[in-house]
Amino acid sequence: MKIIAIVSQKGGTGKSTLACSLAVAAAEQGLKTSVIDIDLQGTTKKWYGRREAEDGPEVNALTGGQLEAAxxxxxxxxxxxxxxxTPGADTPGVTAAIQVADLCLVPARPSVADIEASAPTINAIHRLGKSFSYVLNQVPPGRSIRTMDAYRVLQLTGAVASTPLAMRVDHMDALATGQGVTERDPTSKASAEIRELLEWLLNKIEGKAHGQKQTRVA
Ligand SMILES: Nc1ncnc2c1ncn2[C@@H]1O[C@H](COP(=O)(O)OP(=O)(O)O)[C@@H](O)[C@H]1O
Ligand SMILES: [Mg+2]
Structure with missing residues (x-):
């Protein structure tokens, strides 16, 4: 069993959005997948409540203190x-999530504010001796110098997923309808990006990811 904790102390970077769509994409690949929502805002738990699909991932809301036993x-x-x-804050629950994780995924928008704000998260991950990967999220679709600059900055940390996720309404709509983007429209660009990110993450956990792979937005 592998555990991915999605963490960033900043709200709105896409933690819950990625949790839902990555979980659905993993379930579609035949992986028995479970999401744990330790954010009191309960975005993922509420998304699960809106789901009509009978199959797919299971979602449980827990406190950080319940994680180790779960x-x-x-x-x-x-x-x-x-x-x-996880919540976009520095809480004991987030520390507990990082502690149990095989890999921490840190979403950041291609903005100075998000990248600067991620420093305490990365420090906490380092302190706990865990590995991480950034993923750029909500990037402008198409070629963007802003995305490339952000990608290069994050690459200096040695850990950034090679698939940036573009800003696409499919993500907002999927969150609203209790779906993953791959269920909403399996042929969409958002779906392709989520599947590619999932594959990259699973390879990284298995120690097979190539950090130098060229970003697709380039
Ligand atoms: N790639 C994306 N494209 C479009 N909208 C996105 C994307 N990622 C996240 N969002 C939207 O941004 C908002 C914040 O995302 P959310 O996942 O709730 O962030 P967090 O959990 O980090 O606070 C939500 O309205 C969500 O639909
Ligand atoms: Mg959230």
């Missing part, structure tokens, strides 16, 4: 991938 239970149930959605 993980062995999920393992026992045969869950293969756990995705933890």
């Amino acid at each position: 993980i062995p239970l999920l393992r026992k149930q045969g869950v293969q991938l756990v995705i933890i959605d």
Whole structure:
């Protein structure tokens, strides 16, 4: 069982959006997937409440303090991938999520504010001896010098997913309808990006990712 914690102390970077769509895409690939929502805002839990699909990932809302006990239970149930959605704040729950994770995914928009604000998150991950990857999210569609600049800055940390996610209404609509983007329109660009990101993350967890791969937005 592998565990991805989606963390960033800044709100609005796309943690919940990615948790939902990555989980659906993983389930579509046949991975038994469970999402744990430790954010009191409960965005992912509410998304789950709007779901009409019978299959797909399961979502449970827990406190950070319940995480350590929950993980062995999920393992026992045969869950293969756990995705933890966390609040955009520095809380003991986020620390607990980082501690149980195989990989921390840090979404950031291609803005100075997001990148600067991610520093305490990255420091916390380092302190706990965990590995991480940034992913650029909500980037302007198409070629953008802003995206390339942000990508290069993040690449200096040695860990940025090669697939930036563009700003696409599919993500907003999927969140509103309790779907993943790959369910909403399997042929959309948003779907392709989410599948590519998932593959990159799973490879990274297995130690197979190539950090030098050229970004697709270039
Ligand atoms: N790639 C994207 N394209 C368009 N909208 C996005 C994208 N990622 C996130 N959003 C939107 O941005 C807002 C904040 O995202 P959310 O996942 O709730 O962030 P967080 O959980 O980090 O606070 C939501 O309205 C969501 O629909
Ligand atoms: Mg959220």
